[in-house]
Amino acid sequence: MGHEQERGGRGAGHLLLFPFLAQGHLIPFLNLAKRLESLGQRGGSGQRRLEVTIVSTPRNVANLQRAVPAGSSIGFAELPFSPSDHGLPADAESADAVPLRAFPAFYCATELLRPSFEELVAEVAGRQGRENSARALGVRHRVFLTSGAYASAVTFSIWLRPPTFPRPVGPSDEQALHDFPDVRVRYTEFLNVIVTEDHATNPMLAYLCRMISLHFRHSGGLVINTSEEIEPKGLHLIRKLSGLPTFAVGPLIGGRTRAPSDDARDEDARIIKFLDSKPPASVLYVSFGSQNTIPASQMMELARGLEASGRPFIWAVRPPAEFDGAEAFRAEWLPDGFEDRAAAAGRGVVVRRWAPQVAILAHASTGAFLSHCGWNSVLESLWHGVPVVGWPLIADQVFDARLLEELGVGVEVASGRVFGGLGKGWEHVRDVVEAVLGDGEKARDMRRKAAELKQLARAAVGVGGADDEVKGSSVLAMERLLDSAFG
Structure with a gap:
């Protein structure tokens, strides 16, 4: 993760942060950099000086x-x-700009960044030429997991040692994992993690297994965007699987950005004005993340369910899964007149692609988040005490949704993009939304538990505590991380 340069006192450290090329990785790496920068600025005679550099491609850096x-x-x-050069769109420097069919080519293309990165590491380390590993250069390496501990442990185990389901097999049939006999996965969950049953010849799976095995063999530890209070079981599992020291330094929360423009500012202002007009904890925010979406038929059912619920909503829509994500959104993908009716009644706001998610979740009028359960979205929900209506689509999201249900702050409305999905129609959407935003016992219990987790998440990183001298678990983990990297 970093390279120490001896310059007196506790010394100075130079940390190179190299995220995978996807918004779900770039954002938490930036938040990690900001946290590290703040540690380096606190001063004091025993304080280590830190230099932090984020490494990426030109468009991502900008x-x-x-x-x-x-x-x-x-x-x-x-x-x-x-x-x-790899048959990808010219602007495809991040996975959110890559069509789903081109993901294998994109993943393989990212591996070709290695020689340039090794040259950069050698330059920072003050060595000539290029070496094959950080260790050979005297540089210490840590892996930063931007997904949760529980979901990482389960998905890594499935990728590395897929469970064998007997035939014939049904969608709800379960099988225990080889690494964790007490963790059972449904067949549809397995398929949405593996993507195809032919895992022996799946190039994407081969890439993922290669990366995991490489990092487990050569890294000095796992840095995880979570906390001991949120994921004690998950942290136990990932330690068991990897055999590495773990540093739970989260939640790392920060604002999401988009290119500044008058249109963007006007759109954000429209969203906040809508929230300002609604009662506390009454609005449902709907988003499937920066690169995820659902099929057109299920988008139609979701819209009908939202309308039937009568609850106010904000929905950040993307083109359906069958279409190229780069194309413009078409009105035909939603029920005829849906947007006009929602706007006329003051009941809903439909925005294209992007919404100011952190600002929405922080607003007092937001009562629940219908989410794909990507880990950044999960943490932002927990940080702001917002219950989640889970619609996980693929990989770790499936097990993030399971975690939220176990914590008592989530309820699943649908699951799966490749297999499964919304199987019960718009009436089910309506009923689940009402159960979470209504006045029933389940809604009250979810709001209470979400408020408790909000306090735990903030205490872990030292925010909002009554005693500034008491360090949260994630603050202590960050100190241990830096001692291990530069000690």
Whole structure:
């Protein structure tokens, strides 16, 4: 993760942060950089000086720089990358700009960044030439997991040692995992993690297994965007699977950014004005993340369910899963007149692609989040005490939804993009939304538990505590991480 340069006192550390090319990774890496920067600025005779550099491709660097406040000491380094050389769209430097069918090519293309990165590491380490590993350069390496501990442990286990389901097999049939006999997965969950049953010849799965095995063998530890209070079981599982020290330093929460423009500012203002007009905890926010979406037929059913619920909503829509995510949204993908009726009644706001998610979740009028259960979205919900209506689509999201239900702050309305999905129609959507936003016992219990987890999440990173001298578990984990990297 970093390279220490001896410069007196406790010394100085240079940390290179190299996220995978996807918004779900870039955002938490930026939040990690900001947290590390704040630690390096606290001063004191025993304080270590930290230099933090985020490494990515040119387009990603430009986007990240916009999210860094003026005067920040966070540095950036660019690696050359030409997506069109790999048959990808010219702007496909992040997974959210890559069509689903092109994901295997994109993943393989990212591996070709390695030589340029090794040259950068050698330069920072003050060595000539290029070596094959950070260890060979005297540089210490840590893996930063941007997914949760529980979901990471379960999905990694499925990828590395897929369970064998007997034939014939039904969608709800379960099988225990080889690594965790007490964890059972349904057949549809397994399929949405593996994507195809032919895992022996799946190039995507081969890539993922190669990366996991490489990191487990050569890394000095796992840094995880979670806390001991949120995921004690998950942290136990990932330690068992990896055999590595773990550092639970989260939640790492920060604002999401988009290119500034008058249209974007007007859209954000419209959303906040809508929220300001609604009672506390009454609005449902709907978003499937920066690169996820649902099929057109299920989008239609979701819209009908939202309308039938009568509850106010904000929905950030993307083109359905069958279409290229880069194309413009078509009105035909929603029920005829849906947007006009919602706007005329003051009941709903439909926005294209992007919404100011953190600002929405922080608003007192937001009562629940219908989410794909990506880990960044999960943490942002917990941080703001907002219950979740889960609609996980693929991979770790399936087990993030399971975690939220176990914590008492989530209820699943549908599951699966590749297999499964919304099987009960718009009436089910209506009923689940009412159960979470209504005045019943389940809704009250979810709101109470969400408020408790909000306090635990903030205490872990030292926010909002009564005693500033008491360090939260994640603060202590960050100190242990830096001691291990530079001690």
